[in-house]
Amino acid sequence: AQTVTQSQPEMSVQEAETVTLSCTYDTSESDYYLFWYKQPPSRQMILVIRQEAYKQQNATENRFSVNFQKAAKSFSLKISDSQLGDAAMYFCAYRMNRDDKIIFGKGTRLHILP
């Protein structure tokens, strides 16, 4: 069975600094997607970034980038120049290509210190 593990329940970072959130996953599939979702306090969950497993190049979206290590089954999220609005719960998630369901990790709560 596929699993997604986020080993950091909470993290804090100073505003304007860089922070990395860790995620590992377990799968025997070769064709899959990985995601980071953001859930701000009392607001809707939104997709931050997506990585297709067949792509070697790491995905980037403005200040957000990933470090995708397929062999190690690791998928970390780097947030550069952290802003107060980045404070949220972040979920790492996995979907195999032949299934529409997504498996979520337990989340990492990120605090931004002014």
Next chain:
Amino acid sequence: DVKVTQSSRYLVKRTGEKVFLECVQDMDHENMFWYRQDPGLGLRLIYFSYDVKMKEKGDIPEGYSVSREKKERFSLILESASTNQTSMYLCASSPSGALAYEQYFGPGTRLTVT
């Protein structure tokens, strides 16, 4: 913009009551999902619907049922609410197949069963 709405943000019910949580999406998505979110446990899939009147059990279906009579609407039913069903409930929708690389979430319903 995709919009997923849920009928209530906050709901308080008594033990033994029948509870209906409604979710509506406006993007003609085939897939709809109900999740339960609890601290330290992340998001857990309750039920998944891939078409009108079609459903599939998720990881924690016990004590819940669902209904999808129209494509845009997916209801979660607690036949006899219990205190251990106090939780945040999230609805999501997505296209199917190759386009199912993102789920769109509603704002959530925080249910308290007393």
